[in-house]
Amino acid sequence: MTNEAIYAEIEPVFRELFDDYEGPVNAELTGNDVDQWDSLGHVQLVVSIEQIFGVRFDPQEVTDLPNLGALVDLIAAKKSG
Amino acid sequence: MNKLEAYPTLSRLYDLQLEVFPAHEDFLKRRFENSSDEHIGEVAQLAEIVERIAGYNLRVIAEDYAWLTDRMLEEEYHFRRTGKYRLSTFEEAERTVYADPVFMQKYMNGVLLSHLWWGNHSRVIVYFRRQFLPLIREGGSHLEVGPGHGLLLYLAAQSQAGSVTGWDVSETSLKNTRNALQAMGVEKPIALEAHNIVNAPSQKFDSLTFSEVLEHLEEPLEALKILRSLLNEGGKIFVHAPVNSPAPDHIYLFEDPEAIIDMVEQAGFKIEKTECFPGMDAPIDRARKLKLTISTIVVGTAI
Numbered sequence: 001m002t003n004e005a006i007y008a009e010i011e012p013v014f015r016e017l018f019d020d021y022e023g024p025v026n027a028e029l030t031g032n033d034v035d036q037w038d039s040l041g042h043v044q045l046v047v048s049i050e051q052i053f054g055v056r057f058d059p060q061e062v063t064d065l066p067n068l069g070a071l072v073d074l075i076a077a078k079k080s081g
Numbered sequence: 082m083n084k085l086e087a088y089p090t091l092s093r094l095y096d097l098q099l100e101v102f103p104a105h106e107d108f109l110k111r112r113f114e115n116s117s118d119e120h121i122g123e124v125a126q127l128a129e130i131v132e133r134i135a136g137y138n139l140r141v142i143a144e145d146y147a148w149l150t151d152r153m154l155e156e157e158y159h160f161r162r163t164g165k166y167r168l169s170t171f172e173e174a175e176r177t178v179y180a181d182p183v184f185m186q187k188y189m190n191g192v193l194l195s196h197l198w199w200g201n202h203s204r205v206i207v208y209f210r211r212q213f214l215p216l217i218r219e220g221g222s223h224l225e226v227g228p229g230h231g232l233l234l235y236l237a238a239q240s241q242a243g244s245v246t247g248w249d250v251s252e253t254s255l256k257n258t259r260n261a262l263q264a265m266g267v268e269k270p271i272a273l274e275a276h277n278i279v280n281a282p283s284q285k286f287d288s289l290t291f292s293e294v295l296e297h298l299e300e301p302l303e304a305l306k307i308l309r310s311l312l313n314e315g316g317k318i319f320v321h322a323p324v325n326s327p328a329p330d331h332i333y334l335f336e337d338p339e340a341i342i343d344m345v346e347q348a349g350f351k352i353e354k355t356e357c358f359p360g361m362d363a364p365i366d367r368a369r370k371l372k373l374t375i376s377t378i379v380v381g382t383a384i
Contacts, residue, residue, distance in 0.1 A: 017371065031107060038108055038361060039150070040157060044371065047161035059158055064104075 001079045003027075006053075006072050013048045014068075017041055027069025046071075053079060084113050088125035090132050094197060097139060102147035105198075112200060115362055120200075123207045128197055130232065134261045135193070142190040146198070149191025156327035168332045171299050178330040182253065188329065189257060193230050200362040201376040205292070205321050208356055209233055213290075213319045213380055214240040216353075221287030222246070224311065226278055227294040229254065231261035233319075237290065238262075238269045246272040248281070278307045288317045295322040295341070296331045305348030312383040317353075320345050324375040326360075337369065338377040350381030 011025045018036040023029075031037045037045070046062050049055070049071070055078040065071050085092040095113075099106055113121060135142045159167045168174050178184055196202045214236065217223060220243035228234040228247040238245045249255045255273050262271060276282065289312055295301040301322075308318060324335045335341050338357050346352055358376040359368035368375050 019367070035111060036363075038111070039154060040361065040373070043154060043157045043161055047158065050162070059154065 001076060003072050003076055006075050006079075009052055010049065010068075010072070013052065014045065017044055017048070025068070027067060027072065029068040030066065049075060055079065082110065082113060084116075084118070084121060085125075088121070088128065091121075091125040091128040091197070094128050094132065094139070094143075094194075098143045098146065098194070098198070101140065101143045102150075105147070105150070109198060112198060112362070116200065120203070120207075124197055124203050127203055127206060127232075130235065130265055131193060131197060133266070134230070134264045135190075136264060138190075142194055145187040145190035146194040147191075148187050149195070152188075152191075152329050153327070156329060156331075160325070160327035166327055166331050166334050168330065169299075170332060171297075174297065174330040174332055179251065184329075185253065189230065196230070196232065199360065201323075201358040201360050201374065204358040205376050205378060206232055206236070208358075208378055209290070209292075209319060209321075210236050212354065212356075213317070216317050216380070217242055217288040218317075219243075222285075223288045223290070224248065224284075224286040225290040225292075226308065227254075227291065228258045228273075229293070231258040231265070233290050233292055234258065234271060235262060235265045235267055238267045238271055242288065244272070245269060246274065246286070248274055248276040248278070250275065250277045278304060278311070281307065281311060284311065285313045286311055286316060287313055288319075290319045292319065292321040293323070295320065295344075296326065296328075296333050296335065298333055301333055302344050302348060305345060305350075309349040309383055314383055316383040318345070318350060318379075318381045318383065320379040320381070322377055324377055325372045326374040326376075335377070336372070338375055341377045342379050345379045345381050349384060350379075351384045352379060352381050354378075354380040 014025050018034050020036055021034045046057055053075055085095055156167060196206060219241045222244045223237050223242040224246045225234045226248050234247050247258055252275050255275055259273055289308055291308060298304050322341050324338055342355050356378040357365055359365055360374035363373055
């Protein structure tokens, strides 16, 4: 699965969860750019991603990620693994 | 932080919290940047009380708050994945939380600071003081079941109530409440007694507080019916319980505020006022749509 395909799946979920954010959904995005993307919002994002892609994350591996791109890379690695 | 500069105690607690838990900076910044000056002033008053309760243990309490947020995130993952709380029986909560004194102490310490850092928690305290206490009878008898950190009992003792009583099933919890009240410097005598409401003495009160207890019970409706029987007709009740709020010892899931309001009504109360305070101060529509935590308050009259 390509990263582009992953972003295409994530973007609607991301925009539903964080509906105040209107900028681009890309690899550079961090919690600093999106006010609603706090720790609880992050759990909702991660669990939504788990359901969409049929993967499971250990909470440790998705805490303190530098940006959205790192999360997408993790999804890609799990899908190819 | 600039907005807190006028309030030295709150400012000091804020700095200490970030010293022991730097990863919380974004959260706390947003929490206060998005709050009105009036609300920050109210939180600053709470900070004075919290600091007195904490005494010399402030740093430990700040560390325990950081520990609590980790426990809450674990529960949040479970809740979002399954749609259920991890525990469903009192026996499980007793075994894994209440019977573990180290866990309980950290938990209660963390919850104490949550009254400053979580907007919904501080707004409940402010609502209680401003909206509920004026309704209670001058010189009347007031009871709190499950007083925990003692903040609401302390405020009730400052009100026009004639007598103030706290009941809890746990001697350990009562001891904690007693210590907190002592630290807060309450002048009015407060009776703290170990009672399970199921075998409650046949006393009657004029007003009653039941805050953050319903979600810990297997049969919350039955508990509310007992509370109704403890109130004189016309007596006032303040019920506060959270919706969609996973925590290590929450066992009863309310999925929306109406589930709590309807239950209070069903137990024999006329609903006088309700209020919803979503977690993270989210707009209520967003909180409902995403099933976020909503601290729900119901004020009722015994009929």
